[in-house]
Amino acid sequence: MTDDTEEKSLFEAPPMAEQERMVEAILFASAEPVTVAELNGRMPHGCDAAEALVMLRKRYDGRGVQVLKVGEAWAMRTAGDLGFLMQKETVETRKLSRAAIETLAIIAYHQPATRAEIEEIRGVSVSRGTVDQLLELEWIRFGRRRMTPGRPVTYVVTQSFLDHFGLESARDLPGLKELRAAGLLENRPPPGTGLEDEEAQDEQDELFEDES
Amino acid sequence: MTDDTEEKSLFEAPPMAEQERMVEAILFASAEPVTVAELNGRMPHGCDAAEALVMLRKRYDGRGVQVLKVGEAWAMRTAGDLGFLMQKETVETRKLSRAAIETLAIIAYHQPATRAEIEEIRGVSVSRGTVDQLLELEWIRFGRRRMTPGRPVTYVVTQSFLDHFGLESARDLPGLKELRAAGLLENRPPPGTGLEDEEAQDEQDELFEDES
């Protein structure tokens, strides 16, 4: 190419390699796409911008930058597959809402659990968004449908859940007794219920027997 | 290159040809110089932007667009010989006064330089406006204070200065070597004052380190 440029004269059109350089520079620096007519108008007399464009386009084939036709004009753009480089992702970590934590806890302790069961235990309805959020986090997934009227879907916790919380299995979740020992359960079981932890657990096991 | 990309995996750094494409796309898209650290930060884990830059720079050698080093950063700029094509893009800059141009040159060659040193070299006081204009253009900035009585501020040139004048570093200032050899960049106090400013010399040596 440098050899070619030496042939450049004031009276002849510059060699094609040089014309290609010119088109390249104009397209790079221009604030908007440039038409072939405008390219020819800006380049020295006798240049053939259309031909230079063909060469330039070929040169940039497969590269990080592309020569594109935009309507009637031409422009250079970064390659579409590298768009991710033009984004700076900032990850913001937020604490899960109380409703989501409770729903997750119920699923973890009682899985497989239906929405109705979750609502019964929490005593309030579970919003669609809460379950969706947990599904999206891939901490819960759908389990087998319950063989009861309406065949409701059940939720179970996932391997991601176990990984995140550092558990071997959902069975490793501390029981009520351990929660109490850890000071997490301050209150006695409601008077008159006589429900000791193990009993409560047994009852759950019975309840969900066929599933576990 | 397309063969290489097939080897791409989620766990290994992309092949060098692909890394080169990425650096190309990032530099192309940015009007401002981009540091190697920022390139590495934006590229997938394990990439070596510095190595990709060497390849990319070679690839653009002699082309209408150049890959330039600007201080600690890199930028793509049109080739200087094609400036005549760009009347449309040319930005009219405020004409600098003779005082401003000389002050800029003194700061560039003597940096870090205090106002007193600039005045000593020019033999005339430096007006506030002159320094302000250079600061506003972002061609100079404040350097470290000199550890001499009064702790005067110093001025140094910026990355924008290097970018504007197409300099890789302050070491590439034209004629710097010769001036140093001739002792013309020494801070030589008037005889009899006994004010040898050792620190000024040390700081200057630091800034032009590799050159001496």
Place this chain on the structure above:
Amino acid sequence: MADDVAQFEEDTVDARLAAEALIVDVDGYEGPLDLLLTMARTQKVDLRKISVLQLAEQYLAFVEEAKALRLELAADYLVMAAWLAFLKSRLLLPPDPSDEGPSGEELAAHLAFQLERLEAMRKCAAQLMARDQLGRDFFARGIPEDVTRVRRVTYTATLLDLMQGYARIRTKDDFRPFVMDREKVYTMEQALDRMRGLIGFAGEWTTLSSYLPEGWETDPVKRRSATAATFAATLELVKRGALELRQGETFAPIEIRRKEGA
């Protein structure tokens, strides 16, 4: 010569006094050093070989002429004139061995250095401005693509959050309006009520611990509270003369007995 210097010093003072009056700067020169550099160039020699004496005379002549023309010179031009007159005297007179200051040659060499340095900086400035410049000769990307910031929100929770959440649900039924939680506190009033009913059976010395209420003996927290309350209640009953109290030795069991005749 000395008179001349004095004369110049006077002029300097005059110039200062006239500071508020119109001061005609020397057109086209950026200060006296710039003027000197221009004069030095007329010698048409390398600045290193310049005759500083000749230069000083040239400058002083210029100042004389300006005065003859009744041009008021800016103060720094006059200061320079005074200094050059002093330098000239130093260069012409044989050196005085008792004089400690720098020699005329040293001062002249420094002036020559200053001129050479100024000239060098002028050249550098010109070279710098002659370089290709961004936005004039070479150009940055015309359509820069900004880095778009994508904010991704992830949610997290700890095992403790999970356990606390579960504990909260499982104990929800216990939640009641806030009261001091006294489930493990046995009050003195409770103990008194209990003891009043029991002392009728305490004909023999019996250890205090046997009077603890049922269900309060095993849990250490409850036992402590019940023991304290019961002990306080017995003291109250002793004070009223209903009971007798004894302890064999330090830390020995405390024993109580109904007071005869009470």
